[in-house]
Amino acid sequence: MFFETINKHITPNNSDIAIYDSELNSYTYTQLYDEINQIEKLYKTQNIQKGNLVILNFDKSFVGLAHLLCCLKMGVIYIPIDNNTPKNRLDKIIASSKANAIINNDFSIRFLNSAPNYMDNEACCVLYTSGSSGTPKGVVTSKKGLASFINWSSKEFKITPKDILTNYAPFHFDLSTFDVFAGLKNGASTWLIDNKLSSNFRLLGEHIKELNPTVWYATPTVYNLIKQYGNLNQINQPRLALFAGEVYNTKELNSLRNIWNNTTFYNLYGPTETNVCTYYKLPKKIEDRTTNYPIGIACPYSKILVTNSDELLISGETLMLSYLNEPSLTKEKIITTNGKKWFKSGDIVELKNDLIYYKARNDRMIKKNGYRIELFEIENELSNHPDINQVACIFKNNKIIAFYSGNKCSNITLKIYSNNQLIKYMIPDDFFHLTELPVNSNGKIDYAQLIQYL
Amino acid sequence: MDNKEQIKQILLDGFIEVENGNELENDTPLISSGILDSISILQLIDTLEKTFEIGFEAHEIDRDKFDSIDLINQLIVDKKQ
Known part of the structure; x- marks a missing residue:
């Protein structure tokens, strides 16, 4: 179970701070423990069970996170979505996922489908992303895959109880799995940045000054906005800044590195279907270069392959189980060669000196401000x-x-x-x-x- | 030019492309309608501050309060007082 990977610090007697919310209220690990148990009781009286699919349709908060963790604890497969999703799109997700229940912004539960869901026992959560067929598609993430990623990233980035991790990405983005789960697993604190705060960069800047987070993980667009509006020279530098989701223009990256000149930067890469599968630690010295940094080398739990047409194929423990209820699409994107399953990323890459460089897409998917759009x-x-x-x-x-x-x-x-x-x-x-x-x-x-x- | 006309001109000059300026009315929702995206709003606030010689505190920047020309005008009137 994935919950066992991250719950060591979530105990009845741990007064360390687990969570800061967007108003900078703090919550201890014990409070989180109690909240999860209370929600578990509620779920049980409402007959929400292991293997059920539940849509989480709420903005980020301490209670919201406790709902998500309760799902993990009970083996309920959760589907986090943007709580501003238009009704038409939400209806499509409800219909295609065949979810059993949806939890709304006020944490009320609405039942959708009483038919039992035959979900893979390995499934942990479903992350919906833009679909090339015209409707959103759900990436089924496995417990084992998430555990591999969290175990590796905890070690590579040396997360300790002293760290404060920022959680800028919403729960429906794979980026958020690192902030929340690596934070909890290692007894650190995680700062949940909700919808409203995430677009008010001036207030974000003031809060950063007060909280002094040590670890950032965000898209280059977000770093650029924080740099422009957040008064960065007045705040302490984080020890670690991880970026992913889109190409970071080297000139823009260097202008941030000139301010955060003691921070270690990493470029992380991986589509939602595999989570992070390659990484690159930037050299300490700011280089005078115009080309983009590589996406690096494969993570220890990943295997990569470059086809004759320069497409990157990805295999390994973090590979998704399937696209939810889309067997033919799954077959199209996951191919089997030599007994191994490979995800066709659609990313065109180049190998130079054993490092992978991202070049382009081989289809019409785009990245706008870090968002993946078909x-x-x-x-x-x-x-x-x-x-x-x-x-x-x-x-x-x-x-x-x-x-x-x-x-x-x-x-x-x-x-x-x-x-x-x-x-x-x-x-x-x-x-x-x-x-x-x-x-x-x-x-x-x-x-x-x-x-x-x- | 009064405040509202000035705000409208700022929007038409740099933020909203329409063939006929009349399509943009003083109560047209700007943010909740998706006409302005989240990055445009940051730029709009900067432009408003410069044009009207005012300054918004970080906690005052609430997207709902910038959702139409009428609402923005109200914010500016309050600031100027």
Whole structure:
């Protein structure tokens, strides 16, 4: 069980601080122990059982975290989602996951499906991510995989009870598994940063000054915003800054390293389907380089392979079990060679001096501000608009641009429509109306030509 | 130009692309509607501070209070008093 990997410090008599919330209230390990037990009693009276699937639809808080940990303790498979998910998307997740219950922002429980769920006993949680078929897909993460990652990262990053870890990423991002579980496993404190605080960088800066966190794990976009708005020169440096989720432009990275000049930086890499599978420790000395840093070498629990077409394949203990209720998609993305299962990452890489460098994608998935987005999911939702015939999205200069044919609509109307259908980070930045979308000789949309319109 | 017209001009100049400025009304929701993303809001606050020569404290930056031209105007009026 994964819970046994992390619960050593969660005991009836441990007055160390386990959690800080977004208002900087602190909670001890004993308080966490009590809260988990109380929730367990509630779940039992409500007949929530081992093997059930439960959607956690709430923002981050101490009680929210206790719900998540209670699921782990009981063997309930949890599905954390953004509590601002539009109803339409939430309904899709409820239907495709066949979840038994959903826990809302006020921690009330709504039952969805009484049919027993035949989940793999190895399953720990399901993380939903943008789907190339047009609907979100759920990555089923295993207990063993999570344990491997937490055991390794605890050692590599030498987490001790003295550490304060920041938890910036929401629970539905794999990044958050490190902050929360490595913190608890090692008796450290974890600072939960909720939705509201995560977008108020000035207040975040003030709180950082007060709390002095020692370990950061965030996307380059977040580091850049903290640097710009957080008055970094007035605060203590963390001992460790881990980044992942997107390429960190070396010039931007170096400008942060010039301020945090005693901090050790790591580049971590891995899609949700495998969690972190490669890592690279940046040299202490800030180098005068213009190229990006490598994603490094495989973690001890991972195996990597580069195909003839330069695609990175990933195998090992952290590999997901499946996409939830999507056997054909799972078969398409996980291939078996020489008795080993490999995940086709879709990332094009280059090997140089035994180090892996990320180059590009081999499909239309994009990363915007660290968020993973399938452009087809946006196109699919927008094509349901009554005035739109055809839609094609492109990604350029960190902007999503949607071209459409049909009746011309105001950009404001289309933004509001997108906001009702899509999660906020997927809303296109701009809309362009065309009488007809350009097609190539195969009759498919000519994306290269669309770029010419800009 | 009164405050509201000035706020609208800031939005149209740097934050919202529309063919016809009339589409943006004083009560059009800006943030809850998805028209402005979270990074634009940070830039908007910087621009408002410079233009109106005011300063917002960290705890005053609540997204709900910046959700329309009317609401932003109210914040500026309160600040100027």
